Amino acid sequence: GNPAGHVTSGGFGPSTGHPVAMGYVNIALAKAGTKLFADVRGTKIPIDVTSLPFTPHRYRKG
Structure with a gap:
């Protein structure tokens, strides 16, 4: 029930x-x-703190 922070941007x-x-x-x-937990339009959803990047990159510098 205690605020832990705030979201600055989000999407799929x-x-x-x-x-x-x-x-x-x-x-x-x-x-x-x-x-x-995040409050999304009145619904609490579980979230995990994750370091960036969310997924490994798939490109090569060349």
């Missing part, structure tokens, strides 16, 4: 196959793997 992530969002959380909660 085609490469992940599910919604993704970026935002700010308190430093104590910023470690990858931390489990939180």
Whole structure:
């Protein structure tokens, strides 16, 4: 029930196959793997803190 931070942007992530969002959380909660809940239009959904990038890149510099 305590606010942990706020979302700055979000949307569907085609490469992940599910919604993704970026935002700010308190430093104590910023470690990858931390489990939180987000309020999405009045519905609480479970989220995981993840480091960037969300998925590995698939390109080569050449």
